[in-house]
Amino acid sequence: MAAAQVIRSEWTKIRSVASTVWTLSLAVVVTVAVGMLISALSRSQFDSMPATDRLSFDPTYVSFAGTSLGQLAMIVFGVLVVSNEYSTGMIRVSLAAVPRRAAFLFGKIAVAGALALVVGMVTSFAAFFLGQAMLGPHATRLGDAGVLRAVVGGGLYMTLIAVFSMGVAAMLRSPMLSLGILMPFFFLVSNILGNVDATKKIGRFLPDQAGSRIMQVVPRLGDDTPYGPWGGLGIMLLWVIAALAGGYTLLRRRDAQ
Template sequence: MASFPAILQSEWTKIRSVRSTIWTLALTFVVTLGLGALLSLLTKNNFQEFAGDGPFDATSTSLSGIGLGELAIIVFGVLAVGNEYSSGLIRVSLAAVPQRGTLLTGKAVVLGALALAVSTVTVFVTFFVGQALLGEHSTGLGEPNVLRAVLGAAAYLTMLCLFSAGVTAMLHNQTLALGILVPFFFLLSPILSAVPKVKTVAHYFPDYAGRRMLLVYGESGQPYGAGAGFLICLAWTLAALAGGALVLKKRDA
């Protein structure tokens, strides 16, 4: 069996050799930065209309592009795992690494490290560009909870990527995974969050929990804050990866 460093090297080679995965990471950066910059500029030029009654969250405003950047990082997580199944390469991988849990762990480590690196660069660049565009309404990393929110944004995108990878490993099909994940995050979750009788359940979905991590100021009426949001999002991520490992061990490739 290959050593774990060799598995990591192999997974890194697989990811960088598939052009679509690289493009989705680049798209995560471009979309998050572009939309965040646009909304920051619009907020500055229409501050009275956009600010609202409570304290103005300049950090959340500059990072608002994450709402669309999520889609690209989800696609990256799905493609990074699903390409092996669609191409049949998973059989070669399992022949080289019969211990399936070790194989998925290596894949998760590489995916997580790459997603974290890209997400960290993305959120910090987006934050600084957004603050520059907000002008006199801007904030700084030294202000209370601002650095935590920026780092939380990077952690959220990373966990979202790993969650998507875990779901894909469970389904063994990237088309099916995208067909479930995209409607869930961009249709079902927002709709349920607006329905009074079921919104309490939707508050514990990974996207809602993750976005609590981006807020500098706590919102009144919310069931929990950034710390609990991190733990809930982490629990979803670990559950998805554990489910993927279980299916990989029990089911033929």
């Protein structure tokens, strides 16, 4: 099957599954809504903040406060895109139609990744503009130094989260097992490792901790992170490449089941 046919086939599969629309819609709504709420709360409490907190106040990053929840929906999207074929048994039909496993897997990831990128960018820009509207006099502008990089980076971050989840799902095949590992990892384990003094130096190199650096404009006081915004996104990209490589290697070696 030609590459163009593989792309069309994967697009048809993705858009025909109702969970795709729901999970991506949830990612947008949760990210934007929570970002607006936290921005509104930050505006009302700004004058009562300690002086050190006001000095390091990052209005751009505040508007992305909902990303930590919105990324969970992107994880679900990434897992379902890949593992649904295994749970429904369609994987045998798909591999019979596209026997070249690299074309099958990376065609699926290309289509789903492009969709995640569009949704991620729309979400990031919407969260920024609506969050800044809530911040009022404490808002920043898209043209200010570092802001556009952070907003575009927010979209890239959500995209990479989804693609990383696709790689993990390709390795594990089971949607329940994939979600059972990814959800606690990003929602609990990463936060714990990143906030406990004994493990901070390890936690900052995890994919979400490193990748989220791209959304920060104002550095935190006393921050000694050894990489910058693009360096952090680069670390996250390495995690994504490793997950995809693992998924492809196992797909190539295993029978369809």
